[in-house]
Each structure stands twice: as C-alpha cells, then as structure tokens.
Amino acid sequence: MKRYNKIIFKGLFLAGLIGLFSSCEDFLTRDKPNASTDDDFWKTQQECESALGTCKLWLRGDWGGDEIGMVFQDGASDNVYFTGNFDVRIQQLGNGSLVPPADNNNPGPWEYQFYTWNQCYRKIRNCCRLLDNIDNAYFTNESERDRMKAEAKVWRAWYHIRLLNWYGRNDGIPYVDKALLPSEIYMARTPVNECLDRINAELDEVINSEALPFIWDEGRRDRMSRSIALTLKMDVNLQFKRYDIAKAAAWELIKSGEFELYYSTATDNNPGKNYRDLFTYVGKQNKERILYKGGGSSGIFSRCMSGSFGGQGVMNVLKSFIDTYETIDGQTIQSLSTSEREAYEKDPYHGVRDPRLNVSVFVPGDNTGLSNYTFSPFNPDCGDYIGRNDGIRSGYMVKKFMTEDDRGNNGQGSLDFVIYRYAEVLLDYVECLVETGDWDDPKVKEYIDAIRVRSGMPKMDQTVYNSEEKVRELYRRERRVELCFEGKRYDDIRRWGIGNDVMNGPIYGAWNPDTQSFIKLEERRCTFPKFDSWPIPQKEDTSNPNISQPTGW
Structure with a gap:
C-alpha cells in the first residue's frame, strides 16, 4: 500500500514494527487481507481465518524468496561451499566476508539476512493484530476461536525463535507481543534469557491446552499443533543450552508414540534405501515427519x-x-x-x-x-x-x-521439505542426556543405535565410546551425517562453540587426478562470537538509539 510504504523510512526494524502500533491512521487500520478498516473487518469467523493465513510462513528447502532455503544454509557451514548468485550472502557468511549494508533499507528477498528481520516482524504484527481483535468477531463455534488464537501464538513464538537464533544469539532481540503505541517503537533488545522465558511461556500455554490437536490429519498438516509447539520448544532450548527443558520437550514427543523412524518398502538391495527414500517421493508420507513444507523441495x-x-x-x-x-x-x-x-x-x-x-x-x-x-x-x-x-x-x-x-x-x-523429523528428536534427546552428565544412560545407546541401524550401520561400540568425551564425539558425528543438507549444521557449529576451529582456513574438495592435489576452493575467516549472529542494516543504529549491532559487528 502506498501510504504504508511512505512510513518505512526508519529502517527495517521500524518497518516491521510500525504495523503493530495502536493508531487510527489509515495505513494501520487497512492491513487486513481485503484492505478494509477495523470497523468493517474482524466481524466473522471467515475474516479471522483469512487473517490467520497472513501469519503463516513456513521455511522451504529450496530458495523461496521470503525465507532462507534450509538446504542452502549448509553453505554457511563446513559442509558446503555455496556459489549461488541469487544469494551471495550465504557464501559470505561461510567465508567471513559479510558486512551489514550501510544504505540498503529495503533489501530484496534474496538478501535474506536482512530481509528476514523485516519479514519476521511483519508476521509478528499480523499475529498480534489477530490476537488483539479476534474476540470482536462472531463465531458459531468457540473452539474455532480458541484454535485460531493458539495457532497465532505458536506462529508468534516461531518468528521470535527465528529472530533470536539469527540476530540475537548473544544479545537478544526486541520482543514484541502486543500492538505498540507510537511512543513504544524505539525498542531495545530484550535479554536472551527473558526472550526464552517468554517464548516458552507462549508455547506452554498452547501445549497445556486442548485448543489444538497433538497432530492434524494429513490434509491439515500445514496448521500448527501441540506436537509442533513441543518441537519448537525442544529446538529453541537446545540451541541455547537449556538442556533440561529441551530434554523434557523431546521426551514428550518420544513417549507420545506418534512418531517413528521411517523404513522403506523398496525391494532393492541398497543398504541405504531407508535413508534414501525418506527424502524422495517414495517416502513422501511417513510418521517420521513432524513439521514439513508441502512442495518445499521443488x-x-x-x-x-x-x-x-x-x-x-x-x-x-x-x-x-x-x-x-x-x-x-x-x-x-x-x-x-x-x-x-x-x-x-x-x-x-x-x-x-x-x-x-x-x-x-x-x-x-x-x-x-x-x-x-x-x-x-x-x-x-x-x-x-x-x-x-x-x-x-x-x-x-x-x-x-x-x-x-x-x-x-x-x-x-512437488517434493515436500521436512523441517523437523523424529530422528532429530532422538539426537536432541541424546545430546541433552550427554550434556547434563548422563552420557551412560541406556537411552543414549538405544537412540543412537536406532538411527545407525536404520541407515545400515552397526550399533554403537561401547568399548570405543566409553566416556563422555567419546560419546559426545559420536553423537556430534551422527548429527552431521544424519541431518546433512537439512539446515542443521550451521546451528550445531554455533551451539557447540566450534566455529573458530571449523570455519577458518582453507577449504577443499575432491582429489583432482589432473593436478594430483585436493581442490582448494577458498580461505575462510569467520570469527566467533561475531558470526554467532547476523548483522542488521547499519541504519537500524541511527534510526533507533536503543538498538545496536550484535556482538562483534
């Protein structure tokens, strides 16, 4: 909308937040799906369902414009050298050459490090607007109102999780859970632990209610559910080493009995067929998937x-x-x-x-x-x-x-992309056990064995993996192999604090028989904790006196 566009001169953060302000100005009251005013909108269940649709934005495996491609995120890790010209910043994150743009206040979607900041706050705005107004609408079924509220709360938590993980790993982010007044727009970063507490509280409210089913039927799997809320709680607390909370959430998923490792029905003799078919059309529908984007691998x-x-x-x-x-x-x-x-x-x-x-x-x-x-x-x-x-x-x-x-x-x-799957839950649970001193808990071997045997590998050798250090080495290697190209390695590097070791120096490819040497691709110079977080556009500093670049930037 033209009037809305005139407002976003303050930078991406203000552009994301400004739609949250409580105001009678036209650009604020015309942000519904049909561009009507508040007086005309928020009247019916159908209008609220339409508004809920504006809260949704699943991650994709490939490049989707609005969000990072999860497969390509491995290009910012020691798994992959990325050469795509549609998002050179993935390569720049990988080699340490990334700098925040000085003037780009309206980046294109291919510049996802900066666009995502704006996009997530826009989506948070949509969630807040729905939650602020849904009680004004007429519903024939109150359970549907409760369902929409719960979905919006999980979506709001989802965007805060992404912002915290990408822009505030050491410093926190501005945490927004209401429509802001104009006097409230210059927000400071909320400390990391407070962000986590508020995210957990939002998710727990949904997990402990009956507003959402544990799992939706196949035709409605694009909706938030209690199992997805549990998975998000598990993941965000794992990333920030709140291992006891992450472990409890993972255990709820495990003991539910709703998920299992996928085994292929293919009859060929490839020992890797169970793992292979999980990522093809053969295994497109299975009980290992917890959260996925339909067609997200297209x-x-x-x-x-x-x-x-x-x-x-x-x-x-x-x-x-x-x-x-x-x-x-x-x-x-x-x-x-x-x-x-x-x-x-x-x-x-x-x-x-x-x-x-x-x-x-x-x-x-x-x-x-x-x-x-x-x-x-x-x-x-x-x-x-x-x-x-x-x-x-x-x-x-x-x-x-x-x-x-x-x-x-x-x-x-039309291949789906799985964002979270049961194997990751098992590996998360193992990590939580090991990192809280229970490296010799029988569940560690049980769950590592389950993943290895499914893939055609022998069980964990306890004569070799007989100490906390050795079991840590094993589960970290299993994560790197099992979850490769699923966008997980980048987070693992940052969580484990190994970036300065694995993201610096020359990187190599295969042995070249013509030159009789390994292919040298580039020199990497990533310094941590700087690269724990992404930079925000430089004008955020000048527009908002209460916010600055993340640590190191």
Whole structure:
C-alpha cells in the first residue's frame, strides 16, 4: 500500500514494527487481507481465518524468496561451499566476508539476512493484530476461536525463535507481543534469557491446552499443533543450552508414540534405501515427519544439480564433510593408519562406507542414483566439470533429495521439505542426556543405535565410546551425517562453540587426478562470537538509539 510504504523510512526494524502500533491512521487500520478498516473487518469467523493465513510462513528447502532455503544454509557451514548468485550472502557468511549494508533499507528477498528481520516482524504484527481483535468477531463455534488464537501464538513464538537464533544469539532481540503505541517503537533488545522465558511461556500455554490437536490429519498438516509447539520448544532450548527443558520437550514427543523412524518398502538391495527414500517421493508420507513444507523441495534439483541437468550447481560439498563418514564397520577414517586414511581421502570408496554417503553425495565416477548418468567433474566436456560456472567446483555434488521424478521438470516438482523429523528428536534427546552428565544412560545407546541401524550401520561400540568425551564425539558425528543438507549444521557449529576451529582456513574438495592435489576452493575467516549472529542494516543504529549491532559487528 502506498501510504504504508511512505512510513518505512526508519529502517527495517521500524518497518516491521510500525504495523503493530495502536493508531487510527489509515495505513494501520487497512492491513487486513481485503484492505478494509477495523470497523468493517474482524466481524466473522471467515475474516479471522483469512487473517490467520497472513501469519503463516513456513521455511522451504529450496530458495523461496521470503525465507532462507534450509538446504542452502549448509553453505554457511563446513559442509558446503555455496556459489549461488541469487544469494551471495550465504557464501559470505561461510567465508567471513559479510558486512551489514550501510544504505540498503529495503533489501530484496534474496538478501535474506536482512530481509528476514523485516519479514519476521511483519508476521509478528499480523499475529498480534489477530490476537488483539479476534474476540470482536462472531463465531458459531468457540473452539474455532480458541484454535485460531493458539495457532497465532505458536506462529508468534516461531518468528521470535527465528529472530533470536539469527540476530540475537548473544544479545537478544526486541520482543514484541502486543500492538505498540507510537511512543513504544524505539525498542531495545530484550535479554536472551527473558526472550526464552517468554517464548516458552507462549508455547506452554498452547501445549497445556486442548485448543489444538497433538497432530492434524494429513490434509491439515500445514496448521500448527501441540506436537509442533513441543518441537519448537525442544529446538529453541537446545540451541541455547537449556538442556533440561529441551530434554523434557523431546521426551514428550518420544513417549507420545506418534512418531517413528521411517523404513522403506523398496525391494532393492541398497543398504541405504531407508535413508534414501525418506527424502524422495517414495517416502513422501511417513510418521517420521513432524513439521514439513508441502512442495518445499521443488527447486532443489535445479539449484543443486550441475549443468549436465540444466542445473546451477550451487552446492559444492566439501572434503571435510566426506571425511566424516565412517567405514561400514564403524571406524572413522581418522582412526586408521596414515596410508589407509590418505587412501580414503583420495577415493571415498577405497573401502565400503556408511551407506548414507552413497545416497547423500555424488562422488567422482558415481553412476548410482540417476539412470544413464555418471558424475564426471574432471571431464572438460561434461556439464559437471569443475571449471564451469554451472559445474560442481568441489568435485562432490549433493545427491540427497535428487530423484528421477524431478529430472527435467525445471524446478516444478512437488517434493515436500521436512523441517523437523523424529530422528532429530532422538539426537536432541541424546545430546541433552550427554550434556547434563548422563552420557551412560541406556537411552543414549538405544537412540543412537536406532538411527545407525536404520541407515545400515552397526550399533554403537561401547568399548570405543566409553566416556563422555567419546560419546559426545559420536553423537556430534551422527548429527552431521544424519541431518546433512537439512539446515542443521550451521546451528550445531554455533551451539557447540566450534566455529573458530571449523570455519577458518582453507577449504577443499575432491582429489583432482589432473593436478594430483585436493581442490582448494577458498580461505575462510569467520570469527566467533561475531558470526554467532547476523548483522542488521547499519541504519537500524541511527534510526533507533536503543538498538545496536550484535556482538562483534
């Protein structure tokens, strides 16, 4: 709206908050889905349902404009070198060259580090507006009013979680839970612990009520539920090391019996088929999914695959990630002799590896996964070639999510993207046990074994993993492998405080037989705690005297 656009001269934060103000000005009272005024709107159940729709914004696996692509977020980690020109800031986050824009107060959606700040506060505004006005509407069924209120509260918590995780990990964020007056717009950051307390309180109100079902039926899984509220509570408290709270939330999900690890019905002899099919159309509907975006993986094929498929080749998998996979008998390659380790580094299939490697990554010479295709990154005549802009510069290409069904459909597939799944709940619970001193709790082995056996790996060897330090090493490795390219590694690096170790120095790809060396891609210089959070646009400082850049910026 033109009048609304005139208001956003104060910067992204004010642009996000200004719609929350209680005011009689036209730009504030015409923010309903049909642009009517408050006097005309908020009258019926249908109008409130329409307003609730403006509160929703699920994350996607691929690039969706409004929000970060979860798959691409691995480009800001030690798993992937990202080369997409549609969001160069992912690469800049990964190598440490990112700077906050000095003048860009209206960034495009591809500049998600800055756009998301604005977008989340806009969505919080929508939630607050609904909650402020829904009691004025006529409902034939009061349970529907309660349901909409509960959904809006979970959505509001969701956006605060994203803001806190991305912009305020050490400093907090302005926490907004009401329509603000003009005198209240210059908000300071709410401290981290207070933000967490308020998020937990909002989620607990929903979890402890009957306003939402634990799980919706398949046709309504895009609605918030009590299980999603529990999952969000688990995740945000894990990220900020409130392990007891995260553990309790994870346990509620586990003991509910509503979720389980997926096992494929495919009859082929690939030992990794259970893991493989979880991310394809074969396993599209399963009980492992807790929260997913319908069709949220539609563009992953065209973005990640090389020029051989008309793709862009933006996800270049790194050597350090490949080296994480164990051998089929459960040994790390780092535990092998120098000659054996070097052989595995040059040829990942020097021996049989964890089956998840074969179904997650194309390595040079790989002819599995897609029919009539062999991955050839060192062939100058091939679309995979490391020297092409749309080639795979690291020599390792993402295979996870890539299906024959999406081949040649130009990003128009319908594959869902799973944001949270049950395997993550089990791994979260294990981490909580280990980090609260219960590393030898039987549940640690039980849940790690469940994930490993499902993927075709042997159970946890307790003669090797016989101390807190060794079990920590194992569960961290399992997280990196099991949750690869799902947007989790970036958070793990920050939570575990390992960024200065794994996000600095040269990064490498595959062994190049022509140069007889590993492909060197770039030098990274990420300093932490600076890169624990994203910067906000510089004009936020000058527009609002009560807010400043996160620590280090």
